[in-house]
Amino acid sequence: MKLILFTLITIFIYMLAKRAYKKWPFPFLHPLLISPLAIILLITAANVPAAEYLEGSKWISHLLGPATVAFxxxxxxxxxxxxxxxxxxxxxxxxxxxxxxxxxxxxxxxxxxxxxxxxxxxxxxxxxxxxxxxxxxxxxxxxxxxxxxxxxxxxxxxxxxxxxxxxxxxxxxxxxxxxxxxxxxxxxxxxxxxxxxxxxxxxxxxxxxxxxxxxxxxxxxxxxxxxxxxx
Amino acid sequence: MVCPFLGRMLTMKIGIIILQILFIHIFLFFGAVIKQLLQIPIPASMIGLLLLLAALMLKIVKLEWLERGANWLLSELLLFFIPSAVGIVNYDEILSWQGAEAVLLIGISTFIVMGTTAFVSEKLDHKERRGAR
Incomplete structure (x- = not known):
């Protein structure tokens, strides 16, 4: 359940950040800065420990492996x-x-x-x-x-x-x-x-x-x- | 009538991408096996990359079997970094003065790295082109 929830939240925030960056391409709005920041704020506000988020979003980080192979x-x-x-x-x-x-x-x-x-x-x-x-x-x-x-x-x-x-x-x-x-x-x-x-x-x-x-x-x-x- | 059809097309497209990503995992798996057997300090994904490259060159695997999945992985590469970037909250060091210094260091160093790499490559390229003429 948490796996699905955190995965979807991460993808959703990433898509929003990507859109925003396309519209306003300022370096400090880079999706790789904005998305983690937004997630940190979100989990802090919701009182979710970082370890729980990391565990819940492991599917996403796992994809770095096949992505490397894909090169x-x-x-x-x-x-x-x-x-x-x-x-x-x-x-x-x-x-x-x-x-x-x-x-x-x-x-x-x-x-x-x-x-x-x-x-x-x-x-x-x-x-x-x-x-x-x-x-x-x-x-x-x-x-x-x-x-x-x-x-x-x-x-x-x-x-x-x-x-x-x-x-x-x-x-x-x-x-x-x-x-x-x-x-x-x-x-x-x-x-x-x-x-x-x-x-x-x-x-x-x-x-x-x-x-x-x-x-x-x-x-x-x-x-x-x-x-x-x-x- | 149009909508369900479009929906099915989209599902099929996503399905193909997922299948192809699963297929790429085979190479990751063999990479892990080789790493385990030979006990080499090289990540499984890097060995998997070489295996896939060899399979493509030897025509064991066809490009269209995995191209769409691979393209998706490569174009959404930034997404896969996000969770590890969130891991930053575990390190107070980064939010201290040392963290600010580290950012400055990275800026300076990266500029030098890009500058020298571009410089060496540009010089070699010009030399080779002149040689070719």
Whole structure:
């Protein structure tokens, strides 16, 4: 009963938020900000504990699994682009993942974030299901990582187009890769506004970024986290 | 007369999407099995992605068997993040000064990430195009 209720409420709020965003496309009205906020307000007002809501909406979060599998379809359809730009894609995304990890690490040390936050923020640039796995692997808090991934997506979706404009990036491959690398699924959503090619490269970037970050999670990151000053 | 017909069309469309999503789950399942057997630190969904890609390339699976379900999953991707975003209420840390700093950090870092990725890719693209000429 609760499963159905919370699932329907979440879908309903999401649909409303999507509509509102279509009408008023301001960054702070992004469905991924507004919907969780509305749900938090709603469950607080109704005195529902967060754990109960999370349990009741597990069908929805479960769909992240098959959604990740479904990314095989755009890759398959655009295999020729992947082959043609293989070198470009691998070099750019390897650079992107390293920059994402090192800049997050350096800035969080500089800001004296707590060790929990530092470790949880490192895999923030990749898509949620994989970020959660990497976070577990390196000793972070998966729920915290999820929130950082979402912030990354929303912020990346806002600043992505300005970065592209500001650096006068013109090639579809560079635009798509930047959006997918910097803002995973939300960036890919944004890339659709540029065109199908951009969206494809963004998808490829997002998947490859997840793979490469997974690799860093098992090699480079454990070495880095050793130097985090313990509180 | 028109309405029930339209209703049936819609039900059929939703039915196809649900069936295709269930079909995609087979790959997720095999991904989980392989993960369990080999004990590798790779999420089941990522292994499932590779399995599905291989099945498509080897023509074991036809695109139209799962394309509609997959498209629905990909276009409503944002929806599936919402519950985990609500999980934020469990972390007081996020609502503190550290949370604000983290947001700033993400903004700066994401800008640098996008900038360098776009820059490297654009340079390579120009070089390759010039080489092709």
């Amino acid at each position: 095989a379809i755009p890759i398959y359809k655009h295999m020729h682009l992947l082959k043609k730009y293989l070198r470009n894609i691998i070099l750019s995304i390897t650079t992107g993942t390293l920059v994402a990890i090192f800049s997050s690490f350096a800035l969080s040390l500089f800001m004296h974030l707590s060790p929990d936050l530092i470790v949880s923020i490192l895999p923030r640039s990749i898509t949620t299901p994989i970020a959660i796995e990497v976070s577990k692997e390196i000793g972070g808090l998966p729920a915290l990582t999820t929130v950082f991934v979402i912030f990354t997506g929303v912020i990346g979706g806002i600043i992505g187009p300005s970065a592209i404009k500001w650096l006068s990036i013109t090639s579809p491959v560079a635009r798509g890769l930047a959006l997918g690398m910097g803002a995973h699924g939300v960036g890919t959503n944004k890339a659709r506004e540029y065109g199908e090619q951009e969206a494809t490269f963004s998808t490829l970037a997002m998947i490859l970024a997840a793979w490469i970050t997974m690799f860093w999670g098992n090699s480079l990151i454990p070495l880095m986290t050793r130097i985090i000053p313990q509180m």
